[in-house]
Amino acid sequence: MGGNLTSEEMEIIFPSRIPSAFPSPGSGHDKPLLSDICVYLSNGAFYRLSLNEPGSSPQWIFTFVSKADKIVPQTTDFDISYKGEETFLASTVFLSPMSGQATHDTDALLLINISEIEDIQANESTAKVPPGQGGGRAESEQTFMSVVHLEYVHGSNEPAEKVILASPVFVMGKDYVSFYELNRQNNGKIKSMVTRLYAMDFSRLMTGGGKIDLKEGDLDDQKQDDDYYDILNKEAVMMMVDSSGELVLLDAEGNVMASLATGLGGEPGENDGETPRGVRSVYWKID
Secondary structure, eight states: OGGGSOHHHHHHHSOOBOOOOOOOGGGSOSSOOTTSEEEEOTTSEEEEEOSSSTTOOOEEEEEEEETTSOBOOBSSOOEEEEETTEEEEEEEEEEOOOTTSOSSOEEEEEEEEHHHHHTSOGGGOEEEEOOOOOTTEEEEEETTEEEEEOOSSOSSOOOSEEEEOSOOEEETTEEEEEEEEEEEOTTSOEEEEEEEEEEEOGGGGOOSSEEEEOOBOOGGGOOTTOOEEEEETOOOOEEEEOTTSEEEEEOTTSOEEEEEEOSSSSOTTHHHHSOOOOOOOOOOOOO
16 A cells, blocks of 8 residues: 555555653653654654754664565554663554565554664664564564564455554553454355454564464463464454553443453552552643
């Protein structure tokens, strides 16, 4: 899709985004900092800048294109997280098909180690995003990137309906994202209906070793190493973290279809000896 649109059309359909990302835990701050702002443009370019330094200019970090040499635009807000001294990005993106592959664009989750890319020479920072595997695998051709196709049926099938339920979110060392997909047979009858929820330890997916199988879990018997959960024949319309710190999926009537403990809630004494932090909403405001 990206190659057939003007820059103005790209900005309207896939607008540039600036999230209110929290600073690293060791910074001593508990609100987003104007000294560390991340910008993902509609042309696939990613920048960092500081508004606390007069006269400073945005620093270009990378530009991603697909292996079909088309722009990789983000489709929702992205999220930033920190692990040790490294900064990570999670973004849902549109991947255009390569010749001889599926003829439709594909939604995908792009996981990026920004710190590792910043160490690469600037003229090498335009990277090709691999076409990916089915939604049960991650693909990591470089140690700074991993791609997961957000799809239930893999191949040339184009879903009758596909909805990314929310922006990806990092919580306590995992990345969460969810989608709803409906597929129909040629006669119009429903072939499959599924809501899938990913809950992945993102750092283990950046190996540079190629394909990584993801583990399907059971919502009734959740394990720490589960990567995703499928809810068959049910449609979720929203993913969110509630006030108690649980990640929940909601149906159209507001009923909770599924919930996962994220580590934000829990009993006092958890979270490295601290009391539970709970959840607050933080956003940019223009006066």
